[in-house]
Amino acid sequence: MSDNAPSADRSTNDRALRFYRDVLGLERLHYGMWLPDDELTMDSLKAAQKRYEDFLIDSIPEGARRVLDVGCGTGELCMNLKARGYEVEGLSPDINQKKVFAEKVEAPFHFTRFEDSQLEGGYDVIIMSESCQYIPIDRVFEVAAKSLKPGGYLMVCDYFVLDQNAGELSKSGHDYDAFLKGVVDSPFEIETRRDVTPDIRKTLEIADDWAEKILLGADILTEKFRNRNPFLWKLAQRFFGKKYEKAIAQRVLLDADKFSAVKKYEFFLFKLG
Ligand SMILES: C[S@@+](CC[C@H](N)C(=O)[O-])C[C@H]1O[C@@H](n2cnc3c(N)ncnc32)[C@H](O)[C@@H]1O
Incomplete structure (x- = not known):
């Protein structure tokens, strides 16, 4: 099992994981796949995430x-x-995921970034669900080709950026054209x-709903x-101003229409030639 001790900042940042698990009660870290008539509830989100995983597994080629x-x-x-x-193996550079995985799954775990991994190889399928x-x-492609059996499959399900000039929305995800060129x-x-x-x-719509409620709650509470304390409030604003402004600017990330205009979420199954 490879253990390439990833850098400390990546391996100790467990805020996202704690937020998903402890605040939202979610075990899965992906968007899921909703049905058109689903209501925006936590149960529907959990069902959508399970549906997405079933779709990935059902897409694994026979044999x-x-x-x-x-x-x-x-x-x-x-x-x-x-x-x-x-027969399954997990890989992640995140120390907290390593711990959670060990508690839940009886399977080998590779504690490393994929690009640094020294895997023995011989896999039939490599899955990258929102990790590509x-x-x-x-x-x-280079490391996947080395790690797969001849004729093996690489499955990628992730979002990509179509428009590089859309501010916050362009910041995460591979450039779509560059990715397709990488395939060629x-x-x-x-x-x-x-x-x-x-x-x-x-998923974006329900997250936007939550963001709205959190902001309203903060407004009511303050x-x-x-x-009573206009001066102290001004001071606090100056102190937290940048973080607050950043949070407001990032709200656009939850706008489903803008997401669809700037990004594409796509499933690919690649075969090693
Ligand atoms: C959004 S989460 C998706 C988790 C899971 N695949 C899912 O669908 O719920 C992104 C995952 O990619 C992992 N990751 C980040 N950088 C990576 C890298 N360089 N190599 C391999 N995994 C990485 C993170 O630790 C995390 O497990």
Whole structure:
């Protein structure tokens, strides 16, 4: 099992994981796949996430057995894969995910960034569920090609940036054209693909709802303080101003229409030639 001790900042930042698990009660770290008539509830979100995982597993070509889940999060997909009879291994550079995975899944775990990994290889399928965007494009294909059996498959499900000039929205995700060029320059061919953007929009809508409520709650809770202590409030604003402004600027990330205009969430199954 590889253990390349990733850098401390990546390995100790567990805020996102704690927020998902402890605040929202979510075990999965991806957007999920909603049905058109789903209501915006926590139960629907959980069902959408399970539906997405089932879709990934159902898309594994027949005859495949050994699966590597790259950026395996808290190990939910690995647990599902094991339950469906696959031989599975997880990989993540996050120390907190390593701990959670060890508690939940009886399977090998590689504590490393994929691009630095020294895997023994021989996998039938490598899955990157919302983790591809963290790995340099050329290294995605180079390391996957080395780690797969001849004729093996690389599955990528992630969002990509269509418009590089859309501010906050352009900041995360690989450039779509650069990614497709990476495929052409690689030994992989596209076997199947599906635009998943419409299926994830309700995750943005429900998150935007929550953001609205959190901001309203903060406004109500600070109202008395603001009225009684205008000077202290001004001081606090100056102190927290940048963080608050950043949070407001990032609200655009939850705008489903803008997301669809700037980004594309796509499923790809690549076959190693
Ligand atoms: C948004 S989470 C997705 C988690 C999980 N695959 C899922 O679908 O719920 C991104 C995952 O990618 C992992 N990750 C980040 N950088 C990585 C890298 N360079 N190599 C491999 N995994 C990475 C994170 O630790 C995390 O597990």
